[in-house]
Amino acid sequence: MQSLIKKLINKNRKKIIFCVLDGLGGLPKDGKTELEAACTPNMDRLADISSCGLHLPVARGITPGSGAAHLGLFGYDPLQYEIGRGVLEALGLGIDLGPNDLAIRGNFATVEYKDENPVVSDRRAGRIPTEENKRIIEKLSSNIDSIDGVKASFYPGMEHRFVLKLSFPQQIQEGGDQINDTDPQETGKMPLLASGENEQSQKAADVLNKFVESIAEVIKDEEKANFTLLRGISVYPHLSSYEETYGLKAACIATYPMYRGVAKLVGMDVLEVENNTIASEVETLKREFEKYDFIYFHVKKTDSYGEDGNFDSKAGVIEEFDALVPEIISLNPDVFVVTGDHSTPSTMMAHSWHPVPIMINSAYPRLGSGSGFGEDACNNGSLGIIKSIEIMPLLLAHADRLKKFGA
């Protein structure tokens, strides 16, 4: 599909604002979902003159993680392009990644040496405090620089978690990260050696094993965190940019590092937001709007409250966003979209597989029989139930940015 879209690109000056309320979709409590229960006069009014529907993030019954769900929203098939665990962790910590980098999720662990062989006694080093993690990471950073021309960078996470970035002198080819986890998954076992499924992966695995040895040497006298187990060894996915794929100069307005990271993966400019509020994001939008064709605008807390099981606060965030909608549309985007990346019903306290409401406001709406913006109204909208990867072609169409297919 993307190769077809690429051929049909019709550049113009029309602008798209794509608002993603994380985990927007919900389930009813007392008959109404969070979105239906929230008082949202602005979105309701717009929905009545918009193309509405629901989208499936991956496929029926499949609950997506945030990375996969966002790839779908951005038009990259999440079943084809996978964001590795290491890369996702790195993005979550705001770490810059390039095509020469392997990203690795690390756990500090405790081992005991038997006949000089390490045997894992605690896979999480007793969940050491984050402060201790930071101290150890500093020690590693100052003792370990590079091996065989590969540079290591260490980044602390929460408790026992960290990220190791290995920067190679040259680009890692597709399939060059086919390396097993070194975590044996059970105590009483020896950490596994890294090994690669092909020549390039094996070379990387060899370097990785040397780093594991060096790290063990540096931290061998730590009481708990005296070894590391590595997982999710992965390379930055090679995604063609929004500019190449859609002919769009695109920017991201998001406050959480992971979303900023995924946006960067598809070549969006990541804009600065002064503080972690929706109002502050709207300020950034107003400041930068003129410079871009496409702005991805992300609101995080709908998802956080959904995961907490806090129905009212999730609805509250939706209301907070709705109150800012008039300011957003006063910029006169040609296409204004509100949707979520997936559903996070507060009754489930987790992501879910349920289709996600979407409204596309433009000059070319086909109206459905639903009223207002909510799951049931969208189910009666003109779009029907679409796949998330169909959203981008639709937005381009609504912005007159696709030429006719075939003569």
Added chain:
Amino acid sequence: MQSLIKKLINKNRKKIIFCVLDGLGGLPKDGKTELEAACTPNMDRLADISSCGLHLPVARGITPGSGAAHLGLFGYDPLQYEIGRGVLEALGLGIDLGPNDLAIRGNFATVEYKDENPVVSDRRAGRIPTEENKRIIEKLSSNIDSIDGVKASFYPGMEHRFVLKLSFPQQIQEGGDQINDTDPQETGKMPLLASGENEQSQKAADVLNKFVESIAEVIKDEEKANFTLLRGISVYPHLSSYEETYGLKAACIATYPMYRGVAKLVGMDVLEVENNTIASEVETLKREFEKYDFIYFHVKKTDSYGEDGNFDSKAGVIEEFDALVPEIISLNPDVFVVTGDHSTPSTMMAHSWHPVPIMINSAYPRLGSGSGFGEDACNNGSLGIIKSIEIMPLLLAHADRLKKFGA
């Protein structure tokens, strides 16, 4: 899908009338689309006892050309089978094409010779009048017959446009038309030489270059049209016929050459229509109905008025058709279908990507909650939103023309 259908064919005497109102789908003006605004008591009454829905010609957000859209309606995946520009031009001029023919869209152009090399100074030869085009085409026809056993036929189009058909002594294999355009797309450049991407295409390109030379020799003294630029060099797509694919003896009733041409591509008999009116098409239908299993009935002017931005006249053509519906169904077809090939909202004055209303009237309707025949009613129909290539299997099913799949 088609290979599955072929295995399930169940021949019987049931008849299908498939009415295609070109560009039928619309967008609302004052709350109603053209189809919704039109007074269509006959279709409304039928829709209430039919299976209704919407169909997507190619994919979400993709606006199809008429050729691509018709392939979809006829059950041939438009993303798999492309009708080349040259073939479509030829069909539009009513030119017969066979599997031995290359069809080429030509433009007369003006070149200036520098050191005996032609340099394009006007890619459209100042848009010469059609009459002059006809005179030059006659000159070419009487001076150029065949080169290396390949016969040339020239057909004038409007202004600077013409079609060149090259008839080879043997069938052109699939991929035998992988030849570049010779149009350099810019003035100040030399016309390109044709070259082929594989052996057979290269042979054809060699002949083509000889024709370009011969043509240049014949018209070198013309004031403006002293050279030709060739585009869309393409072979008749090898489509299996309706008889082979569906077991249907099929006919086409259409007044415009292009639609008659596409129908011929899938092996339909193209019936004569006395004059360019829907009533005249209905006369043909009544005369020929008994001889066929399947009749494709095309109405052009819905699209033409849509492209003109003439909402009322588009609605008027729909009303004109509706008034003839009782005459059509008095023939007692087992399956009677009304749809469009794509949407042409008069508010957009162009083809669009919006799904197209469809009603399938037969003895086996599943009823939806919509009322009458219109975009919103169809959105509440029992079919949901289907792909255009799913229509033919559905019509066969409604005509009891498909056996059960599997035991």
